[in-house]
Amino acid sequence: MQGYDQFKSVDIAVVGGGVMGAALAYWLRRMDPTVSVALIERDPTWTYASSALSAASIRQQFTTRVNIEISQQSLALLRSADWLCVDDDRPDFCLHEGGYLYLAGALGAPVLREANTIQRSMGADIALMPPEALRARFPWLNVNDLELGSLGLSGEGWFDGYRLLTALHTKARQLGAQAVRAEVVGMTRTGRRIDTLHLTDGASLSASMVVNAAGPWARAVGAMAGVDIPVDACRRTVFVMACPTPLPGFPLLIDTTGFWIRPEGAYYIGGIVPADDAPNLPLEPDLDSFEAEFWPALAHRVPAFESLRVVRAWAGYYEMNTFDHNGIVGPHTEMDNLYLMNGFSGHGMQQAPAVGRALAERLLYGEFRSLDLRPLAYDRIEAGRALRELAIIG
Template identity: 45%
Template structure:
């Protein structure tokens, strides 16, 4: 079978892969065609489709803050930049804000420290006292709180599937080719990836290969002898309705780790399972016990009206969880010079996709970052076991 050649092949065509394809094809300094290989072009089970579809600036790692700041600007310009033949896709970005709550003096001090860094980098975050919170959100129980941290602009939620499809369609219009297939082997010669073989039997050679395969990324890395410390962790999301409307409800992050936000005529909510109940897995079975035993009691304690909530539906997706430090691993591994990684987002992939896609395009075209230096998030820290701890993993 003959082998077709593409300058860049991207494995994984969801948010990150499509962002990389868009930024490559839209850059006048890039010539050639990008091939995107996606095993399911319906995107029924991809992390982007099944996510809580939110974006925030309230991180504790500078790079994460800056990536999401760019993500917000990308969304604001989305309709203009993703226009195709007069059709301007709307990502339905609602800047409803994130509200992080603290119930201890230690938690309050952390919010204050985070606030200083976030605002220094350009985020618009305000600190709230318990009385401020109670005045803004009279439906919330605040007697146990010490402080809150609220994003007043730039944070919120959106149509993640619409955002992904908008990037994909624009990338195709600019020249990218998408195929539905699965990479079963990666061939390399020395420290250089040469080609990929697909389940269909097709083979494609390339100058650069991007691993944007989410929970399948570690298996791909293993094919070239690289251990990628990324595991698939299931996260369940619950949609419910409540008789009482919560006016001006933001995305609320409770001190317990539970979160909730408006969605249509109701709300979505979730919480990470206890660590001893959080195995590596790939199934999509909803953790119903998590809602009944842990999440609902926490929601009802924070919002008394949620005592009367009615669960309507639920679903499960997966985080590609970086076991070292819950931050993305981006760039090349020293053992393979033209294999670019963008993995281990740990739940932040959709909101960081625009910045990461741009960064990958710069590495490939120019050999270095130009817009935002993400070198600290490269392989060096992984190989030297020097984690960059992100405290705000939701």
Template identity: 40%
Template sequence: MTDKLQAPSNNSYDIVIVGGAIMGASAAWFLSNDKDFDGRVLVVERDPSYKNSSTMHTNSCMRQQFSAELNVRISQFAADFVKNLRSYMGGDERVPDLSIRSFGYMYLADTEAFADVLRENIKVQHAAGAATKLMSADEIKRDYPFYNVDDIVLGSINLVDEGYWDGSAVFDWWRRQSRERGIEYVQNEVVAITKNAAGTRVESVTLNSGEVISCGKVLNASGPRAARTSRMAGIEIPVEPRKRYSWIFRANKPLDRDLPLTIDPSGVHVRENGGGTYQCGGHSDIDPAVDYDDFTMDFSLWENHVWPILATRIPQFEAVKVQSEWAGHYAYNTFDHNAIMGPHTEVENFFFLNGFSGHGLQQSPAMGRGTAEFMVHGEYRSLDMRPFHYERIVANRPIIEKAII
């Protein structure tokens, strides 16, 4: 691999971004879009094929059904950004017109306790302007007759700006336009970070190819490898890779209408994929941290756990054929399953964009925008993202988000 490493064109940058997948690409593009910023930016990506990145293994869906208002607002900006991508990108006629296939997320509650959570969540969502609605078991059966709802107490769904979107197109255009504006991407890897004598600032990063790069600020956008990157600066963060499994299958008898992204009470989720195919995901009951390079598939999980749940919830899925399957990684924040962003409390020029725990793709527009704002201006000029700052980890002040998949 060392023969493929690329040396940067300069030995000093205003901002070095460690990781060029969806979060690093978003931050880089928003930096390039800030008229008050004319600094040099280097994005260091170890694998520009991104084949094992969380970005490539995503469901590529967005939802507004969160229990924290800020998370709802973040997804609302994502929806606006996707639907108006060309406008956000300066009217560039090469940029495609995108839309959201709003089949919605269907949360199914099989206990009164979980139903109460849905009832509380919808108050937050409605206050933020989301179109979520609650459905009784009979109403679910009326609108989606393929479900088995014998054990269901309540459902929750939103059919506005909630569903599939083309995340890969946004990702591609962020990188393409950033490069055209002077953002430099290199295939390389940060292997060491050097701080000043007081330990209060990063002075340089060392690349796998040997170059020592001076930097004004460093952004950790390295996905499931976030803790490894932070440790180079002597910083611990509660982010680890957790394995998540996905399957695409074809039903012998496809459903007669779109299947919402259905979150079964078991935690297994499944959604419309188009053309009589469906995508589902889940994980084993034992859910340890895994090695950064462990993408081994557990082939027994489908037969013994996932398929029986699907076939019980949607009897038409008793006869299906798996077409593809893979294992990917969540960048799992063990502290509170929410983003960690903003500056470190002591190493003042080390910034985080980590720990998204499965909802990173849909949050990437707002997170990249907020990160660029704070790194350039020292404040947020759109959504106030301070609740996600690293300092909450030190203060043991978790953000309670009840709508985690």
């Protein structure tokens, strides 16, 4: 590996220091302390980064083997924070395995049944529940129009994503990753290689390998190298709500209408798929949608939510892969030294620990070892071969 020379030249430059870039930097240095890694982040406070605005929940209820496997590996890493200890400081991710509950009417029930077969074949602890069983377990739930529910009995829930992000940064730096506070504003490309990254302050950096970890801004970073990455920044509003009636055992609920809601401390957080999903909308919460769309659906499903009160709201971007709503991981086919970890479409927080490890293997050893991420390769986009994942939360 080549030496590190005052930010002029590194082995691996990671563009974007959200949870994905930080996880990669960590695993690279952990696997090979001789490899020089620059983690380039323009905003160390992550004001607009998805990782700081995430609902940070984790599930096994996907329908593709690769997404289930990623979550299972990430879960194992989240259950024990030992790998991110710095001296005596052991981060607490506050993982709460409260389960996801997917609900379906007549139309959606066959999909839940098909998904369950795949999930259980991979050891996921997911139970299908008819309406009577749902009513018995969740007496506050309106099951009248339901045919089936799918509940994660263990291995699903929510955690402190911001703590994961900061712990990854701290540990990556302790292991020797170089945190570079700058914006990448351009790239010089020769043939199939990126030679140089140009930074905001006029500095430049050359790297043997460049990784696009720019989250919702992945397309803009790809364009600097002259390649298209089908990722749009799609705004999602998260409402923080108070409900006066206690609803014990409330899981992360995914309704037939597509809304999601889960407990967060003394409150609930939740959101819906917006009617206007144009890319790059300003990051202001869409407050009007609460009364018009969200609240009626909430009150229908859980009558006690009739008396909900919105406490506050925020908005963040999903880094939406407009091709098939799954992550894009590995080399870009038109380039020899550009790698991608993009397009996780609303499930990247839970995927970062395992994806970071697997991509680090791909970069250092030329192959995935802990987890075969070839189904997420960019070549599927080039070939028009979508990865069919049915459990996407819009």
